[in-house]
Amino acid sequence: MDQLSYYTSFKSLKDAIQSQRNAVERVGFVPTMGALHQGHISLMEEAHKDHAILVVSIFVNPTQFNNPIDLEKYPRTLDEDVLLIKNRFPNALIISPDFEEVYGEDIHFPGIDLNGLDQIMEGEFRPGHFQGVCHVVYNLFQLIQPDAAYFGEKDFQQVAIIKYMVEQLHLPVHVKVCPTKRNEQGLALSSRNLRLSDQQKEDALVIYRSLHWMQSEIHHLSIQALKEKVVQDFASSSLTLEYLVFVDPHNLAVIETYSGQSVTCCIAAYCGEVRLIDNLSLC
Numbered sequence: 001m002d003q004l005s006y007y008t009s010f011k012s013l014k015d016a017i018q019s020q021r022n023a024v025e026r027v028g029f030v031p032t033m034g035a036l037h038q039g040h041i042s043l044m045e046e047a048h049k050d051h052a053i054l055v056v057s058i059f060v061n062p063t064q065f066n067n068p069i070d071l072e073k074y075p076r077t078l079d080e081d082v083l084l085i086k087n088r089f090p091n092a093l094i095i096s097p098d099f100e101e102v103y104g105e106d107i108h109f110p111g112i113d114l115n116g117l118d119q120i121m122e123g124e125f126r127p128g129h130f131q132g133v134c135h136v137v138y139n140l141f142q143l144i145q146p147d148a149a150y151f152g153e154k155d156f157q158q159v160a161i162i163k164y165m166v167e168q169l170h171l172p173v174h175v176k177v178c179p180t181k182r183n184e185q186g187l188a189l190s191s192r193n194l195r196l197s198d199q200q201k202e203d204a205l206v207i208y209r210s211l212h213w214m215q216s217e218i219h220h221l222s223i224q225a226l227k228e229k230v231v232q233d234f235a236s237s238s239l240t241l242e243y244l245v246f247v248d249p250h251n252l253a254v255i256e257t258y259s260g261q262s263v264t265c266c267i268a269a270y271c272g273e274v275r276l277i278d279n280l281s282l283c
């Protein structure tokens with residue numbers, strides 16, 4: 001394949017995987033929606049360390065968007081994405097499939113009761129989002145049959161849900177979680193950042209500053225006091241806070257009172273029209 005080529009059908013991708021499988025045993029899969037940045041690349045680096053065959057999908061999955069404008073405005077930069085991957089991982093196999101093939105009739109997603117994991121945070125504000133995520137990830141796993149799949153901690157609730165699905169449906173895939181990549185100031189890298197002006201990127205730093213401040217104060221202030229201060233900081237910024245939730249990272253149970261357990265704080269906020277999410281382990 002030359003630098004700008006990629007697979008559009010799973011049949012041809014499978015043949016390519018098979019020819020490499022003859023030499024090595026494992027397949028590492030990085031699902032993405034494109035508009036790639038160093039966060040995505042860090043997942044590929046992890047996969048590359050673990051496996052000889054790296055498969056990357058680039059597919060903006062309509063079923064996980066509850067807001068049609070968000071779907072329409074989602075950045076699409078396929079040619080640049082393919083070049084970026086190929087320059088860094090010349091042997092990577094890239095698939096940019098059609099909707100019809102991902103959601104073909106021959107794959108039957110059984111559906112999954114997420115046991116409330118999808119009722120809070122992203123699930124509360126983006127109804128149906130996680131059923132869409134589970135559906136596409138399930139179908140991609142069936143089509144690609146990876147040994148391991150790599151996900152970013154940036155989408156904290158997504159990771160918990162995918163791990164839960166893999167366990168409940170006994171999918172033979174090892175889920176690996178990679179740390180959040182940030183810019184020098186601390187803003188979490190995101191494809192959606194392409195829609196932010198320089199000023200908005202500056203304004204959006206209130207998210208990481210708040211998370212970082214809470215991490216330093218968790219042993220000194222109550223959850224309520226942390227919340228009040230951060231809500232105030234957002235109110236005096238140009239961002240609109242959608243949620244600020246403290247959860248137990250093991251089961252996403254919401255934490256109202258800190259009593260020495262692990263706590264992750266998750267935030268969603270609008271910067272202009274762009275919805276940003278981030279999270280940090282506080283202790």
Ligand code: AMP
Pocket residue numbers: 031032033034038039040042043150151152153154155178179180181182188189190191
């Ligand atoms: P997306 O293209 O936004 O669906 O993301 C594809 C994968 O990249 C998901 O597993 C994300 O969690 C992960 N990801 C996105 N942003 C980052 C980041 N800043 N650091 C690490 N992983 C990320």
